[in-house]
């Protein structure tokens with residue numbers, strides 16, 4: 747059953763916090779409730795953005811500096827927003843996105859040491875008014891997150907951003923918590939050390955409360971003739 751306006755939910759946090767698993771679980775639960783759901787991720791999620799993803803995660807762009815990387819993340823985001831997210835929301839779909847603008851604020855802005863004005867400008871251009879209705883931040887001590895990410899990667903070498911120092915990962919954790927504090931209407935923090943079942947129930951609860959509001963504020967068709 748499509749909503750009047752769609753709902754945009756982003757999942758954010760450090761490595762190994764279980765975001766991707768939880769995103770799948772939430773999508774399954776919402777579909778079981780009869781909702782139309784689109785799951786997507788960044789960097790990537792559209793044809794153009796997926797082409798840029800490999801350049802970023804392989805580390806191929808690292809040599810050109812953090813400004814270049816930030817612009818590439820923004821280019822990928824712009825394509826993703828215009829080609830995939832905005833059209834889905836217009837159809838009333840619930841869009842669940844694994845990472846979005848807050849990852850750029852944290853990875854490129856805070857731990858990449860880019861000037862805030864530069865990061866803000868890129869964000870404005872890339873999202874072009876498409877702001878998440880809800881951002882779920884998965885909070886986990888960096889040591890646990892890294893251990894989990896390494897276990898998950900097995901023999902694969904860590905990506906460009908996973909291989910950084912523990913101190914950097916801790917800084918990112920703090921930065922995500924700062925974002926949540928600064929924007930309490932949009933953001934909710936989840937303790938990602940809990941069991942997967944407990945987290946899934948909490949995440950579903952957060953989105954269900956939003957859905958209830960979306961339906962209350964949507965124009966009612968009650969009483970209209972078909």
Ligand code: TYD
Pocket residue numbers: 760761762765766787788789803819844845846847849850851853854905907908
């Ligand atoms: P990925 O393997 O998709 O996932 P995850 O860590 O979410 O399981 O890796 C994405 C990497 O890209 C991750 O290390 C964070 C980084 N990233 C940025 O630096 N800036 C961004 O704007 C985004 C979306 C991701």
